[in-house]
Amino acid sequence: MLQKVVRSTVIDAPIARVWAVLRDFNSHDQWHTVVEQSRIEGGERSDQVGCVRNFTLKDGNHIREQLLTLDDRLYKSTYCIVDATVPLQRYVATVTLKPVTDGNRTFWHWESTFATPPGMERELRDMVAQGVYEAGFANLRRHLAEGGDLRLPDSSGQAMPLALPVSTRRVVVAQYGGAEQLQAIEDQAPAPGPGEVRIRQRAIGVNYIDIYLRRGWIPPMLAPGDTPGMEAAGTVLDVGEGVHGFVPGDRVAYLGPVPGAYCSVRSVPAAWVVRLPPAVEEATAAALLLKGITADYLMRDLGHVRTGTRLLVHAAAGGVGVLLCAWARRLGARVLGTVSSEDKARVAREHGCEQVIVTPDYQFADAVRGHWPQGAEVIVDGLGESAREQNFKALATCGHWISLGQASGGLKPIDPDWLVQKSATFSRPVAFDYVATPDALADRTQRLWAALADGSLGQPLIERYTLDAAGDAHARLESRRSVGSLVLMT
Numbered sequence: 001m002l003q004k005v006v007r008s009t010v011i012d013a014p015i016a017r018v019w020a021v022l023r024d025f026n027s028h029d030q031w032h033t034v035v036e037q038s039r040i041e042g043g044e045r046s047d048q049v050g051c052v053r054n055f056t057l058k059d060g061n062h063i064r065e066q067l068l069t070l071d072d073r074l075y076k077s078t079y080c081i082v083d084a085t086v087p088l089q090r091y092v093a094t095v096t097l098k099p100v101t102d103g104n105r106t107f108w109h110w111e112s113t114f115a116t117p118p119g120m121e122r123e124l125r126d127m128v129a130q131g132v133y134e135a136g137f138a139n140l141r142r143h144l145a146e147g148g149d150l151r152l153p154d155s156s157g158q159a160m161p162l163a164l165p166v167s168t169r170r171v172v173v174a175q176y177g178g179a180e181q182l183q184a185i186e187d188q189a190p191a192p193g194p195g196e197v198r199i200r201q202r203a204i205g206v207n208y209i210d211i212y213l214r215r216g217w218i219p220p221m222l223a224p225g226d227t228p229g230m231e232a233a234g235t236v237l238d239v240g241e242g243v244h245g246f247v248p249g250d251r252v253a254y255l256g257p258v259p260g261a262y263c264s265v266r267s268v269p270a271a272w273v274v275r276l277p278p279a280v281e282e283a284t285a286a287a288l289l290l291k292g293i294t295a296d297y298l299m300r301d302l303g304h305v306r307t308g309t310r311l312l313v314h315a316a317a318g319g320v321g322v323l324l325c326a327w328a329r330r331l332g333a334r335v336l337g338t339v340s341s342e343d344k345a346r347v348a349r350e351h352g353c354e355q356v357i358v359t360p361d362y363q364f365a366d367a368v369r370g371h372w373p374q375g376a377e378v379i380v381d382g383l384g385e386s387a388r389e390q391n392f393k394a395l396a397t398c399g400h401w402i403s404l405g406q407a408s409g410g411l412k413p414i415d416p417d418w419l420v421q422k423s424a425t426f427s428r429p430v431a432f433d434y435v436a437t438p439d440a441l442a443d444r445t446q447r448l449w450a451a452l453a454d455g456s457l458g459q460p461l462i463e464r465y466t467l468d469a470a471g472d473a474h475a476r477l478e479s480r481r482s483v484g485s486l487v488l489m490t
């Protein structure tokens with residue numbers, strides 16, 4: 001028969017602080033006095049589901065335990081014994097934290113089930129209940145009271161104050177170059193500074209700008225050794241001085257003009273951050289935030305898209321493309337898309353394009369003129385130099401050419417005397433400038449979530465990768481085979 005042990009207590013510390021210790025599967029030799037020494041096998045992260053901690057107890061026993069689940073939203077983890085010199089069989093334990101509503105305290109529930117050899121039930125139940133759980137409660141209380149979690153030894157072995165550094169997995173660009181230059185490393189995420197929010201990231205949006213940065217096309221934004229990534233979604237871990245409106249446990253997303261999002265824990269200015277509606281999952285938020293806000297400003301601020309607007313969208317099955325086409329169509333625009341394959345054409349049609357031009361080599365102007373003899377009133381161009389002449393040919397008189405990006409190569413300077421032939425206007429916008437104030441950010445995200453909820457954006461298309469596979473995600477995006485948005489999951 002399976003034995004069950006259940007214990008709980010209240011710890012006089014905020015949930016984020018208690019969780020920061022407990023979620024680290026290898027922290028127990030720092031705070032639990034029965035544990036002599038512990039290490040994670042195989043160089044894995046100590047918060048990686050599946051990792052195995054290999055530890056010895058002060059009484060000489062030896063145990064290997066595996067992390068089975070870790071949920072930062074529910075503050076819950078589950079683990080089991082893989083093998084042990086103590087006769088606990090089929091041992092599975094769960095740790096759950098909940099914030100105590102009265103005061104900044106934490107309710108900690110610890111329970112397990114296990115089998116024992118006949119006759120040892122009571123002895124082992126008592127050992128787990130008192131020797132492990134109740135002693136653990138007292139030990140962690142002492143550890144926190146002594147600031148053990150706030151101090152790490154420096155190189156001289158002296159304890160030095162550190163406000164809750166948390167381990168993070170980070171992807172860096174080793175050198176400017178191809179997708180193989182993206183490498184994952186272990187690092188520490190320092191405590192949030194004044195005005196910052198530290199986020200345990202679950203999903204990170206991949207954007208084409210990440211590729212420009214990796215290639216070294218915009219050196220002032222990213223140096224070798226730096227981390228790319230402009231947006232992510234996750235859960236607030238803690239906040240810095242002067243931050244109001246966010247508390248640990250809030251589900252949030254952000255976008256910002258300084259790269260660094262390809263990691264598992266990151267501090268960012270609170271001004272970049274928005275709360276997630278309950279219905280929006282982290283992966284959806286990371287897939288939509290930057291690209292959806294881009295679609296919003298393209299239509300409202302630059303394209304003035306309304307019923308009947310003739311809109312030409314390149315890469316119409318891509319991340320920005322599907323959102324823009326679907327949303328513009330919902331607003332009554334007429335939408336023509338270009339894509340490089342028949343498969344993508346089907347996706348673009350399903351997302352609002354009335355006609356799709358399949359052209360891997362940027363030959364679309366005649367087809368646009370065949371469909372709309374007067375040309376396109378608004379062109380959203382993420383292609384760049386290779387589509388330059390064709391875009392001008394496809395553009396209507398008084399049309400607006402929006403140079404959004406340069407997937408095919410940087411657009412050479414545009415001569416005003418060229419534009420004057422069509423009284424054309426040209427813009428070269430950047431999304432971050434359209435969410436530069438809290439009001440603008442709130443306004444645009446509110447519209448984005450509403451559009452998601454009422455179906456204006458269609459079903460989000462998301463290709464998921466692990467954070468460590470960021471290079472695969474980049475290779476896929478560059479290969480022109482991806483559809484919709486790519487997201488890295490931590």
Ligand SMILES: NC(=O)c1ccc[n+]([C@@H]2O[C@H](COP(=O)([O-])OP(=O)(O)OC[C@H]3O[C@@H](n4cnc5c(N)ncnc54)[C@H](OP(=O)(O)O)[C@@H]3O)[C@@H](O)[C@H]2O)c1
Pocket residue numbers: 206207208209290291294315316317318319320321338339340341344381382383404405406407408409429430431432477478479480481482484485
């Ligand atoms: N300025 C801003 O505020 C802002 C914000 C977001 C995105 N952007 C820009 O918007 C564009 C789309 O971004 P995204 O992240 O959503 O990417 P994406 O559209 O999902 O991927 C890029 C697409 O560009 C097309 N493409 C054409 N020639 C290419 C080439 N030589 N190499 C690679 N791809 C090529 C491909 O579609 P086909 O194979 O179907 O042609 C490819 O799928 C990019 O130019 C990006 O820089 C700008």
